[in-house]
Amino acid sequence: MSWYYKSYYSEKDIDFTSGYLNYDQFLLQEFFNCSDKTWLQIARYYTDQHGSRSFGYLRRKFYEWKEGNYHITDLMRSRILDVMPRFLTDEAKDKLGLHEFLSSIKNTVKSNQLKSTYKKEAITSFDDFVKAIKNELDNINNIEIRYLRFNIISESEKREALNISKYILKTKLQSVYNHVTKDIELISPYFKKNNLDRFKINYKAEFGKYSISLVDKELNKVSFPSFKLNDIASNNKYNHYAEKYLAYELKEILHKRNNQIVEGFLTDKDINIFLAKYLELKNSQDCEVKMNAEFKGEIGILRMEVHYIPPKLLDLEIKKKKFSLGYKGLFGILFLWWIGSNDYWDELIAFWIILIPASIWYYSMIREDLDEINDLEKKKKYYA
Amino acid sequence: MPEGSNKQLAKLDNNQILSLIESMPNLDEGDKQQLQLQIMSDNLELRKTAMDKLLKSQQAQADISDVMNQILEAPKQGVYINAKQTAETGSGKVEIEVKGGDTKFIVPVLTILAIVALVVLFIVFG
Numbered sequence: 001m002s003w004y005y006k007s008y009y010s011e012k013d014i015d016f017t018s019g020y021l022n023y024d025q026f027l028l029q030e031f032f033n034c035s036d037k038t039w040l041q042i043a044r045y046y047t048d049q050h051g052s053r054s055f056g057y058l059r060r061k062f063y064e065w066k067e068g069n070y071h072i073t074d075l076m077r078s079r080i081l082d083v084m085p086r087f088l089t090d091e092a093k094d095k096l097g098l099h100e101f102l103s104s105i106k107n108t109v110k111s112n113q114l115k116s117t118y119k120k121e122a123i124t125s126f127d128d129f130v131k132a133i134k135n136e137l138d139n140i141n142n143i144e145i146r147y148l149r150f151n152i153i154s155e156s157e158k159r160e161a162l163n164i165s166k167y168i169l170k171t172k173l174q175s176v177y178n179h180v181t182k183d184i185e186l187i188s189p190y191f192k193k194n195n196l197d198r199f200k201i202n203y204k205a206e207f208g209k210y211s212i213s214l215v216d217k218e219l220n221k222v223s224f225p226s227f228k229l230n231d232i233a234s235n236n237k238y239n240h241y242a243e244k245y246l247a248y249e250l251k252e253i254l255h256k257r258n259n260q261i262v263e264g265f266l267t268d269k270d271i272n273i274f275l276a277k278y279l280e281l282k283n284s285q286d287c288e289v290k291m292n293a294e295f296k297g298e299i300g301i302l303r304m305e306v307h308y309i310p311p312k313l314l315d316l317e318i319k320k321k322k323f324s325l326g327y328k329g330l331f332g333i334l335f336l337w338w339i340g341s342n343d344y345w346d347e348l349i350a351f352w353i354i355l356i357p358a359s360i361w362y363y364s365m366i367r368e369d370l371d372e373i374n375d376l377e378k379k380k381k382y383y384a
Numbered sequence: 385m386p387e388g389s390n391k392q393l394a395k396l397d398n399n400q401i402l403s404l405i406e407s408m409p410n411l412d413e414g415d416k417q418q419l420q421l422q423i424m425s426d427n428l429e430l431r432k433t434a435m436d437k438l439l440k441s442q443q444a445q446a447d448i449s450d451v452m453n454q455i456l457e458a459p460k461q462g463v464y465i466n467a468k469q470t471a472e473t474g475s476g477k478v479e480i481e482v483k484g485g486d487t488k489f490i491v492p493v494l495t496i497l498a499i500v501a502l503v504v505l506f507i508v509f510g
Contacts, residue, residue: 239410247405247419254401255426262434266441266474273445274478277452284456287465287484295476302476313484316491323494327501334505 021099023149027084028077030092032066042087050079094237097152101161101238102245104145104153108165109249112143113172114208123212126184132210133177140169157238164242168249175257176207176299179264183297184214186268190275190304205300212300264298271295271302278306285310314380318373325369332362398423441474448480455482 034042047055057076064070072080088096114136123129145162153161187203191214202215274293281289288309295302309317339348348355405411405419451469458465468481 240412243408243410244415247401247408247411247415250401250404251419251423251426254398254423255430258398258427258430262430262437264475265434266437267476270441270444270473270475270478273441273448273473277448277478277480280452281455281480281482286458287455287482290481292479293476295473297475310484319491320494323498327498330502331505 021096021103021149024081026092026096027081028072030088031080031084032062034087035089038087038089042083045086046079046083049083054079093152096150097157098238098241100148100150100153101157102241104148104158104161105165105168105242105245108143108145108162109168112140112165112169114176116206117209119209120206120211121209123210124214129180129184129210129212133173136173136208137170140166140173143169160242164246168246168253171250171253175253175260178257179260179297179299180205180207180212182261183264183267183300183302186264186271186297187214187302190271190302200305201302203297203300203302205297207299260298263296267295267297267302271304274304278308282308282310285312288313309379309383311380311383314376314383318376318380321369321373321376325366325373328362328366328369398427437474439474440472444471444473444478447471448478451480451482455484458484 031042043055043059046058058080061070061072061076065072065076121132123132143162143166145158145165148158183203183205187201190199191201202213204214205212270293274291274295278289278291281287288307290307291305293304295304339345401423402420405416408416411419447469448471451467455465455467464484466483468479470477470479
């Protein structure tokens with residue numbers, strides 16, 4: 001194993017998968033791995049700035065610090081960091097440029113992609129949804145790269161970074177748009193069925209700061225805007241990295257998109273099972289059916305609820321209620337008859353403190369039964 | 385896998401990304417191969433998940449059918465049934481609550497109960 005391997009400041013590639021660069025570490029790495037020619041330039045400049053004594057100390061300690069055997073002093077560290085930006089090689093500048101190019105894409109995508117917020121903007125119609133998508137698309141088109149840490153990349157490279165960022169953002173938005181569209185196309189016929197079968201249906205989906213909620217309404221046909229992703233061409237010295245980054249990013253987006261498709265690929269089938277079973281039970285006319293279902297679509301959740309009572313069961317319920325009412329009435333009549341025949345009226349009045357709440361309770365029970373019978377009669381008409 | 389499900393899974397779109405990767409002139413062969421392998425492996429994983437979901441859905445369908453058979457048979461067997469079943473399907477869950485069956489005996493039972501109640505009331509108050 002060579003000393004170079006052990007070296008604390010050995011030459012390492014910048015981690016281009018990360019949006020963050022430890023610039024101080026990068027400068028120290030460049031310093032401890034500089035060529036003889038650069039070293040001579042640094043030596044001259046350093047001696048001019050800090051004197052030959054300080055440079056002598058730096059030269060003596062160079063390998064100890066490089067190998068990480070001794071901790072570099074704060075003073076020397078700050079002096080090296082101060083000197084180094086002037087002596088960066090073209091290769092080092094390219095590395096910084098590449099970092100800046102890729103990190104500007106990552107940061108632009110990160111800060112502009114749809115973010116979930118606590119407070120949601122409600123979408124209750126197709127038109128609102130289409131407006132929200134158009135709005136997001138406009139926002140993407142108006143993005144600018146405002147801040148670059150090193151400002152090393154050229155204007156055309158900045159534009160390319162911006163184009164790649166916009167491409168990624170539009171692909172992500174298109175995924176959301178496709179998922180919601182597929183969900184809505186899938187559930188739309190069931191909203192129509194709702195008018196026939198008295199289903200309670202609602203569809204909810206969330207994306208970014210938006211919350212879609214469609215409840216029990218027939219959906220009109222809407223023509224969705226179509227946006228096509230134009231192929232982007234990268235033409236700069238970072239081509240290889242730019243394409244690699246883009247390929248991996250698109251692979252992830254596509255994987256996520258396919259994942260969502262798998263999430264919802266059985267929704268249609270499951271809804272049909274639900275409806276078929278409901279209709280089978282309803283047609284048998286032998287039982288009261290209460291069904292709830294929750295189906296995941298590609299992005300949202302569809303909830304369906306239905307309650308059906310066959311008229312013959314309602315008839316039975318009405319009969320049971322009438323029996324119950326009859327018992328209660330008969331009990332009251334017999335009780336009064338018993339009081340009268342035994343002449344207990346004085347005792348009854350004496351117990352007024354019990355009699356009044358008992359009478360109220362008795363009346364409310366009878367009232368409740370009458371209301372329920374009325375209710376059941378209405379239901380019978382509704383389900384007939 | 386049933387034909388319908390295959391049709392649904394056809395929506396899994398890998399061709400777009402594969403042709404895009406293929407058309408990238410600056411990606412070296414190693415990168416292209418690695419990406420293609422990852423895409424294929426992701427795709428296999430997704431198809432496995434889809435298969436699990438499909439099995440779940442079929443199981444749910446069978447569970448619901450069992451309960452329904454019991455319910456639909458109840459009137460023939462002269463029993464009254466009150467059942468609740470939750471089945472997890474491939475894309476969610478279905479909850480069915482059913483009350484019903486043979487109701488012929490309910491009215492006679494109520495009538496007998498009424499007579500018994502009347503007798504009791506007459507004994508108490510009579």
